[in-house]
Amino acid sequence: MMGAKMNSYLMSQDARGQAEFYVQALGGEIQFLTTYGETPGTPDIMKDKVMHLSLTVAGTNPLMMADTFEPVAYNRSIxxxxxxxxxxxxxxxxxxxxxxxxxxxxxxxxxxxxxxxxxxxxxxxxxxxxxx
The missing domain is CATH 3.10.180.10 (2,3-Dihydroxybiphenyl 1,2-Dioxygenase, domain 1)
Known part of the structure; x- marks a missing residue:
């Protein structure tokens, strides 16, 4: 039987700030962060936006995040x-x-x-x- 590893991936309007909040609140560390600006041809308005960020929180628990270009609406369903x-x-x-x-x-x-x-x-x- 094949298996898969499941990770939580949050879309954010401020992935960098949200990740830093989680590191402060829960302990952990940002493992990897890349911005859209690292991709050739990215418009200036998007250059500082987070394309992918991975961090560990509360020990070694992985959490991944990225900036979104539309409003974020979390709800209690997840x-x-x-x-x-x-x-x-x-x-x-x-x-x-x-x-x-x-x-x-x-x-x-x-x-x-x-x-x-x-x-x-x-x-x-x-x-x-x-x-x-």
Missing amino acids: CISLSYDDVSEATSAYAKLSEGGESKYPFALQPWGAYYGEVIDPYGVTWMITKQ
């Missing part, structure tokens, strides 16, 4: 979930992601025995934070 082993790391991630964003579901111990919270970051991405 969320990014992070599961932590340590409650203080999970609490910190929740707090940092919610700075400038919106707390949808406060991070707290739930009746099913895990800590859980949901936040929409300042860029409109919904994150589900769990500590088992």
Whole structure:
């Protein structure tokens, strides 16, 4: 049976700024960034826009991004979930992601025995934070 590796790829109106926010909020590092300006014949207005960016967040979790030329409309139908082993790391991630964003579901111990919270970051991405 063949398999595939799945990665999250976010389209953004500010991929560079959004990636830097995630590095600050979750820890990690931008691994690769290329702009449209690196492609011959790119119009000046597009030269600084991100064609492809890859980063790692909260350890070695890959996340890819690019700038889009149309409005971005994230919705709650798709969320990014992070599961932590340590409650203080999970609490910190929740707090940092919610700075400038919106707390949808406060991070707290739930009746099913895990800590859980949901936040929409300042860029409109919904994150589900769990500590088992």
